[in-house]
Amino acid sequence: MQRYAPLNCISSFSRNEKLAVLLLNKAINDDSSDQVFKKLWHEAKLRACVDGGANFLFDIQQKCNNGIRYDKPNLICGDFDSIRPEVKDYFSSFNDIEMIQTPNQDATDFTKCVKLIGEKLSSDLGIDHIVALSGIQNRFDHTMANISTLYTTPSLLPSGTRLSVMYDCSYLTLLHKGKTVLDVSTGQEGDWCGLIPVGHPAIVTATGLKWNLKNFKLEFGKMISTSNMLDGSGVVSVETDYPIIWTMSYKI
Structure with a gap:
């Protein structure tokens, strides 16, 4: 039997969980999804951008005018067809950010990123919950692809590691x-x-x-x-x- 609180990640009890956060393609909306991003990104033990998700991180940092600096991602991966050239160049300038191109077109960038993180979890990172953040729901095919990725969890992640997707x-x-x-x-x-x-x-x-x-x-x-x-x-x-x-x- 499994027992957990689905929304523990955004509650006041979230520090009980060791989180990994994946940024999928999303736009700055100044809505609840951005608030969730700010909370989870700060608390995450592992941070990753899935291709165009890096654009969001870059843009929200550029928009910020109160001096806040968001933590850099540990990993940016994908086939790099969505990340803008200036964003890729910016993050590539940091030696402590892994830039991993995954050109395989038989799996989505989301699935490939989860697989990479699953391999890292085998190195005792101790992640309890992987949360993928996406504010974009106007692509039904992407939504179905995300659901398909959820169904791959047993083969990609260590037993006991949960994967969830959060939209707006x-x-x-x-x-x-x-x-x-x-x-x-x-x-x-x-x-x-x-x-x-x-x-x-x-x-x-x-x-x-x-x-x-x-x-x-x-x-x-x-x-x-x-x-x-x-x-x-x-x-x-x-x-x-x-x-x-x-x-x-x-x-x-």
């Missing part, structure tokens, strides 16, 4: 086969949540929701659990016979 107002992660207990009492939880089977039906029992499930078959084309809500108990229990996406809204 939503969080998603993969719940593995078996039972998972989620602490949803951090105070950062929003109004909605959902359990989404992708690529395969799942038999799910879930409690702690406004609409609980009992040995219920979730399947695209039939019934999936979207627009659900937490019941206020502070705990959600999910048991599934196949990996399933857990998604929820968050607030800052």
Whole structure:
């Protein structure tokens, strides 16, 4: 059984977790996603930019007029088709930033970055939670690619290391086969949540929701659990016979 708080990373208890943060393609919005970035980037033990994610870090630093200097990334990787030339030149000037080009077109830059970090975690970095930040949701194909990367987690990361994606107002992660207990009492939880089977039906029992499930078959084309809500108990229990996406809204 797994037990954790999905939004612990942005709560006042986040220092209990050792975080790695990945910046995916995003734009400066002055919204909740930027606030999440500022909090998590500062606290992360490992920081990485996935190709064009480096543009965001460069731009937010240039925009900053209050003297704040954001920590440099440890790693920038990807096929480098999205990072702007001046941004690549800037970060390449630092000897302590790894610039790793990964031209393989059979995997997304996100997947390749997770694989690289998985290899680094084998060197006892001790990361509990990898959070990928993206404020861009206007590309459905990218969203589906991110979900596909979540499904690769078991083969890319050491056992016990979680991977999640955070958009402007939503969080998603993969719940593995078996039972998972989620602490949803951090105070950062929003109004909605959902359990989404992708690529395969799942038999799910879930409690702690406004609409609980009992040995219920979730399947695209039939019934999936979207627009659900937490019941206020502070705990959600999910048991599934196949990996399933857990998604929820968050607030800052």
